[in-house]
Amino acid sequence: MGLEHFALNAGSGLSFNGGDILATVVIFGILMALLKKFAWGPLMGIMTQREELVSSEIEAAEQARKESSALLEEQKTLLKEARTEAQTIIESAKKQAELQREEIMTAARTEATRLKESAVREIETEKEKAILAVREEVVSLSVLAASKVLGKEISEEDNSALIKETIAKAGEAK
Amino acid sequence: MGHGAPEYTLKFGDVFSLTFNLSTVLMLILSAVIVFLIAFISTRNLKLKPTGMQNFMEWIMDFVRGIIQSNMDWKTGGRFHVLGITLIMFIAVSNLIGLPLGGVYINHELWWKSPTADITVTLTLASMITVLSSYYGIKMHGMKHYTGTFFKPVSFMFPLKIIEEFANTLTLGLRLYGNIYAGEILLGLIAGIAGSGLVGFLGGIIPGMAWIGFSIFIGFIQAFVFTMLTMVYLSHKVSKDH
DSSP states (O other), X not given: OHHHHHHHHHHHXXXXXXXXXXXXXXXXXXXXXXXXXXXXXHHHHHHHHHHHHHHHHHHHHHHHHHHHHHHHHHHHHHHHHHHHHHHHHHHHHHHHHHHXXXXXXXXXXXXXXXXXXXXXXXXHHHHHHHHHHHHHHHHHHHHHHHHHHHOOOOOHHHHHHHHHHHHHHHHHHX | OOOBXXXXXXXXXXXXXXXXXXXXXXXXXXXXXXXXXXXXXXXXXXXXXXXXXXXXXXXXXXXXXXXHHTTSOHHHHGGXXXXXXXXXXXXXXXXXXXXXXXXXXXXXXXXXXXXXXXXXXXXXXXXXXXXXXXHHHHHHHHHHHHHHGGGOSOGGGHHHHHHHHHHHHHHHHHHHHHHHHHHHHHHHHHXXXXXXXXXXXXXXXXXXXXXXXXXXXXXXXXXXXXXXXXXXXXXXXXXXXX
16 A cells, blocks of 8 residues: 555556546546535525625615615704704794883873873863863852842842853963 | 555557556545535525535635635636636545545455555556646747747756756645545554454554544645645746745
């Protein structure tokens, strides 16, 4: 076996162990063909498939990341806009409220003035009425008193006219 | 030692005959069957998320891919991937198969051994690699470029280049053969000591275990070296700038 065997055969040249050579080549060839068909082929296929999957997943992740960052940017912008808008609304509402307050106060003030004026006018009227009534009363009382004092029958109308005149004169003199 | 091999000679007429070392043939077939079964069983039920043996097979594939990529670019070397995986697995199994029953003799004929402990097998594999590398060299760059490589960098290198071809083939085969054959011889000797009696057994069991462990290591290393050198030789022939 081994080297001596090889050397022996090589030396004699008659018996050549080509069978082993043939067997080695054939067995190795068949093994390689079978493995390629049944083992390496499918395994390489699945590894390629996985590579593709991984690369596509990475791409998808990259895409999703880009999308989400774009969305985030958009949301930020929207939020900023909303904030600005809210600020504007509050501002305008404040202004509106100020305006309204002013208006209401003016209205109230006007109303108060008006009420006061009307009250004053009424008082004036009432006063005049009262004075008139008092005058009336004074006239009739005076007539009564004069008629009593004089005891003289004068026509009431004449008397009354006379007295009224007197009183009016008295009022003017005063 | 000094026992014979179970030989069988096939005669074709008087001139031509083929001699088979039946032990070698048997162990070659056994190794091939084991490699095929390992690969076949572990690549059933393939999943995108690899589990168990699929991981192991993928690791081997990536390992061989690494060997190839360290020698040539993948566009050129991809076609040798199958060859590389088959080589590394077949040689590793062949190297290890001789260990469990290391040297079983039937009628003074050695039946159980590593097929790679046979110089014919290793030299055949090495020659196969040389032939393949030349074939791919011619196929990819043409006959002119192939013959041209023998005269580069200068034409007087031609004899050296021719010698280099044979030297490469011989060293590739003999390295593997020498490592495995020597390992089995020593294992046989240690086994002989261990079988000689109680004292021999006690003395032989520790070196025996150590040597088997070392042989397993050597078996894997030699498979790696053989595949690595195969890819080196292939890349020499296949790549344009050499």
